[in-house]
Amino acid sequence: xxxxxxxxxxxxxxxxxxxxxxVTGLKRLAESEDKPYAGMMKDLLGQLEHSYExxxxxxxxxxxxxxxxxxxxxxxxxxxxxxxxxxSEFHTLRVMPPAGMHYDTETLRxxxxxxxxxxxxxxxxxxxxxxxxxxxxxxxxxxxAFDALNDIGFxxxxxxxxxxxxxxxxxxxxxxxxxFNEQKAHRMIINSLLDDMHRPSLPYxxxxxxxxxxxxxxxxxxxxxxxxxxxWRDDMKVDQEEVKKYVADRGRKxxxxxxxxxxxxxxxxxxxxxxxxxxxxxxVRCMHCINVMTKALSPGDDKGITxxxxxxxxxxxGDLMGSVIVPFMKLETEExxxxxxxxxxxxxxxxxxxxxxxxxxxEMVERIGLINFLDGVGLEVDPNMVSHPRTSCYVRMDDxxxxxxxxxxxxxxxxx
Numbered sequence: 001x002x003x004x005x006x007x008x009x010x011x012x013x014x015x016x017x018x019x020x021x022x023v024t025g026l027k028r029l030a031e032s033e034d035k036p037y038a039g040m041m042k043d044l045l046g047q048l049e050h051s052y053e054x055x056x057x058x059x060x061x062x063x064x065x066x067x068x069x070x071x072x073x074x075x076x077x078x079x080x081x082x083x084x085x086x087x088s089e090f091h092t093l094r095v096m097p098p099a100g101m102h103y104d105t106e107t108l109r110x111x112x113x114x115x116x117x118x119x120x121x122x123x124x125x126x127x128x129x130x131x132x133x134x135x136x137x138x139x140x141x142x143x144x145a146f147d148a149l150n151d152i153g154f155x156x157x158x159x160x161x162x163x164x165x166x167x168x169x170x171x172x173x174x175x176x177x178x179x180f181n182e183q184k185a186h187r188m189i190i191n192s193l194l195d196d197m198h199r200p201s202l203p204y205x206x207x208x209x210x211x212x213x214x215x216x217x218x219x220x221x222x223x224x225x226x227x228x229x230x231x232w233r234d235d236m237k238v239d240q241e242e243v244k245k246y247v248a249d250r251g252r253k254x255x256x257x258x259x260x261x262x263x264x265x266x267x268x269x270x271x272x273x274x275x276x277x278x279x280x281x282x283x284v285r286c287m288h289c290i291n292v293m294t295k296a297l298s299p300g301d302d303k304g305i306t307x308x309x310x311x312x313x314x315x316x317x318g319d320l321m322g323s324v325i326v327p328f329m330k331l332e333t334e335e336x337x338x339x340x341x342x343x344x345x346x347x348x349x350x351x352x353x354x355x356x357x358x359x360x361x362x363e364m365v366e367r368i369g370l371i372n373f374l375d376g377v378g379l380e381v382d383p384n385m386v387s388h389p390r391t392s393c394y395v396r397m398d399d400x401x402x403x404x405x406x407x408x409x410x411x412x413x414x415x416x
Contacts, residue, residue: 003039003086005030006046010053029121037120040136043084044120050080064091064139066146070199072156073142089138090120094131094157095149096190099168099183101126110152118145128223129207130167131157155194161358162200163193163348164207167220171212171230177290178212179230179303180331186210188337189344196348203355206348213299214287220311220322225361226347227308227322228340232300235280242296247274259289304330305340309347309373310362320362323370323393325377327384346377370394383407 005027015021026048030041051057064075074092081088097103111132115123120136127133132154137145146156157165166189169175171182189208196202209220212230220227247255252270260268267282268289276296290297307329308322326343330336347361350373355364365373370393374381381403386392 003042005042006049008045008049011045011049026122032121035116035121037116037136039086040090040120041087041122043087044090044136047078047080047084047087050083059090064142066143066156068198069156071159071162071197074159087136090135091137091139091142093119093134093137093142093145093149094127094129094159094165095134096155096157096165097126097130097132099186100170100173101130101167102170102173107152111149111154114145114148114152118148126167127165129157129164130209130218131165156198158197158200158205160200161202161204162198162206163190163196163202164205165197166190166208166210167218167224168210169212169217171210175212176294177215177230177287177299179232179299180212180228180305182210182212182228182230184337185228185305185331185340188341192341192345193348202348202352204358204360206351206361208344214285215291221308222311222319222321223313224311224322225309225351226344227311229306229308230299230303231285231306231328232303233328234300234302236278236283236285236290236300237298238276238278239296239298240275243276243293244274246293246296255293259292262288264288304328307340307343310360310365312360312362315360316358316363317366320366322362323365324385325374325379327382343377343379350376380410381407 008023011023014023026041026045029035030038030045032038047058058079059076060079062075062077064073065071066073072094074094076090076092078084078088078090111123112121115121115134118137118141119134122135124133124135134145166186168182168186172178172180173183186208190197196206206226207224208226208228209218209224210228211218211220214229214231216229220229247270250258252274256270260270264286265282265284267279269277271277285299290299305326305328306324307326309325310320311322312320329340331340351361351364354368354376355361356367359367371381374394381394383404385394
């Protein structure tokens, strides 16, 4: 006789609001009596209701993996397995998605079939680090599911003190604001660091993210240890005829209120003839005006990337935004991409050798100083990193004149 769906009055309340609820999805899986995971999902609902009643979590870790890998699986063993035996093991596989999150429907159907056969049927697209989260498998099912996923070309992502699964925006595949090939940069860096992803050996986790412009659709600047953002260094392109159409359609007041006055550096001004002046030296490439007036404004032609290091959420110290370590770098030739991969490897190596246990790279930089980090990975200070010289963390103030002279000499040599 099939097990009944447990009574879940507290979970039921989560279905009462105007928004879709995860509880509805769990119940749908639990009611699929023809599926092998129905009993597991019923016990999962029972344990979750028990957690809501007691206000305690009842999952504990352990060790679960697949042959040849040390990461990619999050083990979850129930502490109340005697009450809910069929969900006593509910492990999660973190699987790397395609760069830019590109799928076809055939691939998605194959994934669903694999997880219905070997897991709970519960899939999340995507986790915070970009992983496809296949949630709910027994210890035996983990290996079987991985083998099937590997057969269709997918690999486990990072878990633990390792390089984590990376994210890249859809970018150059379909976005007109893209300033570099996000997918290529993503794949080259991750392919070069697969050992550090599959076999955790770092002081703590390390995330890469790639956004094609400052809109930062994958939250790279504040949610990754190594953020690559697209930018440009020449003038923003302005189609004055399109500007006039925007003004005619929306009115001068709205353009002033929503575009000109919203510029953080006051780099824009609307002329009497409804054309737009741009003070490109003051522009910080925040993308706001381009987002509002997409047909009239667009990134410049001299495109490249800015690299930031150390973004993260709260851990030992509070939330950190990434600090600029490379203000601008062209990313067009194979040599450019190889240099990016080399820099990523140098940052990982320095982090592995100098960070404390359970310390993110941003916290390590806070502890040892950004100057020491830049010196350790072989990066020279560029004045474009510095907005407030008297309070800069990029150079020692007692050596400021000498550093400025060194930079001037480098620029002179490069020009020759």
